[in-house]
Amino acid sequence: MENGRKWKFQGNEGLTTASSISIRGVLNMLMDNLNQDDPRVVIPLGHGDPSAFPSFRTPSVAEDGVVRALRSGQFNCYSSTVGILPARRAVAEYLSRDLPYKLSPDDIFMTTGCTQAIEVVLTVLAQPGANILLPRPGYPFYDARASHSGLEVRYFDLLPEKGWEVDLKAVEDIADENTVAMVIINPGNPCGNVFSYSHLKQVAETARKVGIMVIADEVYGHQVFGSTPFTPMGLFGSIVPVLTVGSISKRWIVPGWRLGWLVTNDPEGIFKETGIVESIKGYLNISSDPPTFIQAGVPHILSRTDDEFFSRIICVLREAADICDAKLKEIPCINCRNKPEGSMFVMAKLDLSLLDGIKNDIDFCLRLAKEESVIVLPGVAVGLKDWLRITFAVEPTSLEDGLSRVKAFCKRHAKH
Ligand SMILES: *Cc1c(COP(=O)(O)O)cnc(C)c1O
Numbered sequence: 001m002e003n004g005r006k007w008k009f010q011g012n013e014g015l016t017t018a019s020s021i022s023i024r025g026v027l028n029m030l031m032d033n034l035n036q037d038d039p040r041v042v043i044p045l046g047h048g049d050p051s052a053f054p055s056f057r058t059p060s061v062a063e064d065g066v067v068r069a070l071r072s073g074q075f076n077c078y079s080s081t082v083g084i085l086p087a088r089r090a091v092a093e094y095l096s097r098d099l100p101y102k103l104s105p106d107d108i109f110m111t112t113g114c115t116q117a118i119e120v121v122l123t124v125l126a127q128p129g130a131n132i133l134l135p136r137p138g139y140p141f142y143d144a145r146a147s148h149s150g151l152e153v154r155y156f157d158l159l160p161e162k163g164w165e166v167d168l169k170a171v172e173d174i175a176d177e178n179t180v181a182m183v184i185i186n187p188g189n190p191c192g193n194v195f196s197y198s199h200l201k202q203v204a205e206t207a208r209k210v211g212i213m214v215i216a217d218e219v220y221g222h223q224v225f226g227s228t229p230f231t232p233m234g235l236f237g238s239i240v241p242v243l244t245v246g247s248i249s250k251r252w253i254v255p256g257w258r259l260g261w262l263v264t265n266d267p268e269g270i271f272k273e274t275g276i277v278e279s280i281k282g283y284l285n286i287s288s289d290p291p292t293f294i295q296a297g298v299p300h301i302l303s304r305t306d307d308e309f310f311s312r313i314i315c316v317l318r319e320a321a322d323i324c325d326a327k328l329k330e331i332p333c334i335n336c337r338n339k340p341e342g343s344m345f346v347m348a349k350l351d352l353s354l355l356d357g358i359k360n361d362i363d364f365c366l367r368l369a370k371e372e373s374v375i376v377l378p379g380v381a382v383g384l385k386d387w388l389r390i391t392f393a394v395e396p397t398s399l400e401d402g403l404s405r406v407k408a409f410c411k412r413h414a415k416h
Pocket of ligand 1: 048112113114115116139185189217219246247248249250255259260
């Protein structure tokens with residue numbers, strides 16, 4: 001230490017460990033393991049941001065909404081802490097299209113992406129001693145954020161043999177008098193599953209029975225391309241109060257715009273009664289808001305984007321899911337029984353007994369990065385050891401190339 005001086009500050013160790021289990025943390029580790037001498041382009045099948053690929057460019061009408069708002073000079077101001085009224089009204093209208101009741105702008109809180117909506121919810125729920133039920137596999141931001149807020153985490157399984165449905169019996173078993181909420185992600189990240197109407201109704205009834213709210217992560221809402229239609233959890237808001245989180249990041253493929261929302265789907269007014277609404281407002285008072293001009297673009301973005309754009313993206317995703325399914329079937333050590341029906345991910349199980357000297361999923365992904373310049377997320381990062389999470393939302397030609405490299409890798413390392 002310089003001149004023997006003793007500084008009184010130190011990095012918060014809790015944050016170092018929290019980020020080591022994050023998807024970004026693991027992907028950074030894989031990127032560091034790439035072979036710089038490999039002349040081939042790196043194929044990123046690890047993260048969920050296809051915005052760089054030409055097939056996934058957001059429609060110009062969405063860009064126009066933001067540009068017009070910016071150019072008007074009227075939105076250089078601070079936003080109100082809950083978000084500006086035109087944006088909240090537009091989101092209320094957009095989400096009410098799929099509901100049997102009408103959301104009011106007062107049910108909507110604008111957030112900096114779905115990420116901040118999750119942060120708000122978990123902070124609001126973090127009373128001393130409280131616990132929350134999370135899906136496994138899941139989205140690790142919930143785990144990291146809950147632990148950081150001092151909220152105890154308990155897991156229920158998503159069942160691969162039942163198309164990744166929630167193990168509802170487990171929910172009842174692990175909930176106790178300190179359980180406050182359960183989280184569902186639909187359409188699913190990381191599994192690419194879509195919950196049916198009847199399963200969601202059972203989720204609502206189970207949550208009601210144990211007296212907890214449902215947090216519904218619908219950031220992939222409407223991004224479905226299989227046989228199960230998308231059902232918003234808010235449909236069951238009179239059975240159980242639902243906090244819905246979402247954003248324009250995935251459906252409009254603009255994660256960098258950082259525009260999301262937190263919604264109270266609560267026709268019975270339970271969130272008001274229990275102080276949840278006041279608590280959300282209280283937290284937003286000591287937090288930051290999405291940029292005002294982006295918010296001001298929201299009415300235009302939500303009302304003017306034509307269906308042609310959405311159906312084109314759905315077609316691209318369906319084609320990509322098909323390629324993924326077909327290619328994985330050619331690889332003996334990777335098993336994928338559930339073809340994805342939504343979002344942009346699929347979970348596939350590694351059969352390490354067919355491979356020579358590969359210890360686990362992390363080892364597999366590290367070597368794959370080094371030898372084939374392909375990035376795939378090890379399942380352990382989303383709570384399932386010795387599985388892989390594969391993103392198929394990339395340009396179809398890159399996807400084929402990437403999966404062919406995975407196949408070559410597996411062949412090279414196969415046990416003889
Ligand atoms: C991408 C993602 C988010 C974060 O969304 P942003 O709007 O980019 O903050 C939240 N939940 C899930 C399940 C996601 O995949």
